Amino acid sequence: MTAPQATASFYRPADLGEALRDLAAHPEAVPVAGGTDLMVAVNYRHTRPAAMLDLTRIAELRAWSDEGAAIRIGSGVTYARICAELATVLPGLAAAARTVGSPQIRNRGTLGGNLATASPAGDGHPPLLATGATIEIASAAGRRTVPIADFFTGPKRSVLEPGELITAVIVPKALGPQQFLKVGTRNAMVIAVCSLAVALDLDARRLGTGIGSAGPTPLTAPDADRIELPWARPDLFNDALAEEFGRRVAAAARPIDDVRGTAAYRRHALAVCAARALRRVWTAAHGTEAGR
Ligand SMILES: Cc1cc2nc3c(=O)[nH]c(=O)nc-3n(C[C@H](O)[C@H](O)[C@H](O)COP(=O)(O)OP(=O)(O)OC[C@H]3O[C@@H](n4cnc5c(N)ncnc54)[C@H](O)[C@@H]3O)c2cc1C
Known part of the structure; x- marks a missing residue:
């Protein structure tokens, strides 16, 4: 007889502060944004998180803002929105976003999820490298920024530490084609x-x-x-x-x-x-x- 599996906990923080506190209190919790990478791994039984931290209710992560010379893109902004809302100011990133998956994947998948997965094949990464973007990271201990060129450390590995979330990506506005x-x-x-x-x-x-x-x-x-x-x-x-x-x-x-x-x-x-x-x-x- 197979032993009954413990039910996975599912945390749904309403804001970033709560998310970071949840993550500090439950370090086993795996963040989930669009789920288009994570849930594939769960479906294939490559991973079985004991707990999950749903990021989709956090308004700060779903917003982008104009910072003058750059656009600050919340990690939970989807490819569909990058295509629809940012193509004029960030044409390279929007062009990459247009090639991701299908409309369904572009409606769910986020730039933050792409970065955290850190696949060498992630389509969001080359335009961020070409423009010298900066990744904003937060944990219960504080915030830090990492230049995109220093973010990836190996195949599917990055400088992201347990307890940290990607909050935003700062991308300089295009100053040419x-x-x-x-x-x-x-x-x-x-x-x-x-x-x-x-x-x-x-x-x-x-x-x-x-x-x-x-x-x-x-x-x-x-x-x-x-x-x-x-x-x-x-x-x-x-x-x-x-x-x-x-x-x-x-x-x-x-x-x-x-x-x-x-x-x-x-x-x-x-x-x-x-x-x-x-x-x-x-x-x-x-x-x-x-x-x-
Ligand atoms: C059918 C299909 C087609 C696809 N096509 C493409 C493609 O053409 N190009 C491409 O690049 N990718 C593609 N992908 C992969 C995927 O859609 C992208 O990598 C997407 O950006 C993942 O984002 P997400 O929000 O769904 O991440 P999730 O699946 O929610 O999370 C992915 C990983 O990131 C972590 N994470 C998510 N958000 C954060 C955060 N804010 N801070 C810290 N960690 C976080 C999660 O814990 C998880 O480990 C495809 C996937 C599928 C299923």
């Missing part, structure tokens, strides 16, 4: 074979890059970002520059062979995507023919 490109085995409902975000900052004359699904964590490509672009003479932009950028992005990747693709294919696809993305942002910014 942005792109997100995702390679998959079909057009929708697909985990990225690799993905790439590029953000052009026309004020600082700077390029930012984020790579997904091509390393143990989402990655930046600092050497690619340092490529010398013809800011003073935009018409001098050419294919050789775009291809050099592609090579540098591919070199920054640390892909493996797995069921979704080989390391060699991922590097090749990233080089193509990167050259394409750079041409597109340059064309959008300067309208030169070189950026086909």
Whole structure:
């Protein structure tokens, strides 16, 4: 005879303070936002939380606000809302959000859940890396912020400690064109074979890059970002520059062979995507023919 299973406790805090107190008092409680990662794991019996902490009633986590130079996105804001409400100010993140799952997943899934899962293939991550976003974290002991580039520590691992919640993501507003490109085995409902975000900052004359699904964590490509672009003479932009950028992005990747693709294919696809993305942002910014 199987022993009866203990009933899991389910906490439903009404605000952030209560959530953090609940988490401190019940460290076994697993936060749940949209449930689109967690409940899949529960259904497959990969995990069986003794207790759950429902974040969906916490208004602060479901809100975003305009902070001047940046948008503060509550961790519980869904992809559907990012697409509908933030596409003008955060075009790269909105483009990535549009590729996530299906309408049902985009209606439930949150940016905070994507970050906490910390999958190297998470589509929210490359645009956050390309724009230098900051993650806001809170526990009963206080708040801290972590630059996105320092947030991921390994496959499905991050700096998030027990007792901590992601409260928000601070994303600088776009100061130029942005792109997100995702390679998959079909057009929708697909985990990225690799993905790439590029953000052009026309004020600082700077390029930012984020790579997904091509390393143990989402990655930046600092050497690619340092490529010398013809800011003073935009018409001098050419294919050789775009291809050099592609090579540098591919070199920054640390892909493996797995069921979704080989390391060699991922590097090749990233080089193509990167050259394409750079041409597109340059064309959008300067309208030169070189950026086909
Ligand atoms: C059919 C399907 C298709 C999908 N397609 C994609 C896709 O195309 N691209 C993609 O990137 N992902 C995809 N996903 C994965 C998933 O939808 C996303 O990762 C989503 O962002 C998870 O958010 P959530 O709110 O549902 O997280 P949940 O499932 O609620 O939580 C996920 C993890 O994060 C923790 N957590 C949640 N919120 C917080 C918080 N505020 N602070 C601390 N920890 C927290 C939970 O404890 C859990 O460990 C797909 C999933 C499914 C089922």
